Amino acid sequence: MSDRAIWYFDFISPFAYLQLARIRELARHHAITPRPVVFAALLRHHGQLGPAEIPGKREFTYRMVQWSAQASGIALRFPPAHPFNPLAALRLSIACGSSWEAITRIFAHVWTQGLPGDTAEGLSSVANALGIADVESAIGATAVKEQLRANTEEAITSGVFGVPTLRSGDQLFWGNDATPMFEKLLAEPDFFSRGEYARIARLPSAVGPR
Template sequence: MSASVDYYFALNSPWSYMANVQLPDLLHRYNVELKLKPVRMGPLLEATGGLPLAKRSAQRQAYRLQELGRWARRLNIPLNLEPAHFPVDERLAAGVVIAAMEDGHDGLELAEAFGAAIWVQNHDLSDEAVIGEILASEGLPSLLINESRAQAIDKALDKNTEEAIAAGVFGVPTFIVAEHIFWGQDRIDFLEEAIRQAS
């Protein structure tokens, strides 16, 4: 029996990006069904009492930069702490992740590549040309989102966000195994324990 993990994330989140880098090793070692669920951060934070980064206190913003640097060094993950294009409108890229999964491609690998575009390469992930270049580099077809698919993707993002709120999610990345919620890329060791117990 494989463990089932609901994974709520956002491409704008450096913590989600660091989780995306770590997850393939975990998936390689265990029989896991990972359900990728990109969410809309604005509605998620609003519904759960969170604040977008720009509205947080100067102290919290400064501490965030220290923590990002510490974890990037701990995990040996290159990370630009203050990327040129952040926050970026990630709707198109998140939609491409959803479309790619619907067409049978590896959504996690693509999400990692999109995260690297923001947090390592300083690219503008709202730019369709940038997304096209990433798709080509990943060996994926050009997943042009027509209007009918765009509407379906908007519904999927809304549905993921509503599900996350109902499940008790208040930030990203968040993993849910059965009734257990794990928030943060620094909780992957606890996630692994839950996967072992569920397998």
């Protein structure tokens, strides 16, 4: 296992919000770096649709999110519309140095308070609380845009296909429900490279491309 892990996320994902508190807790004792990425770009690269783009799956996903939040005792309120364009929120987090404080506040703005996260105006209150008065300039800065693009390209190169994803070395742990698997890796770094895990990692496919 690598000594450092990366947490890839997008504010559009309620599952990233649901995972955030536990990741922050783990980050107190382990080196975990948050990395904002564009989920839509990952989907395009892999030729996939997002869950909110598939009728039926969208409705179920929203129920599952609400259920999971209530079961975990996490306050959650969906933003005014979903899916939404998260670029402004992602760029704001980068403008704030991708710090845990900034990321947590932006997630709370969107998913705890249920406020819009798709425009500079909609994000103005949380941006001001983070010390940014001119939101338009902050999220429109070339360096900020380039950093978000670089983050996303890094994720794609690393094989990331969804958010949230934790990456440790070449091992990926996708989704909020994979958190216990990542915790197992922290406790036993070779756990997923032995036994049946080693066998299924080399399992051949019985069907070809369609």
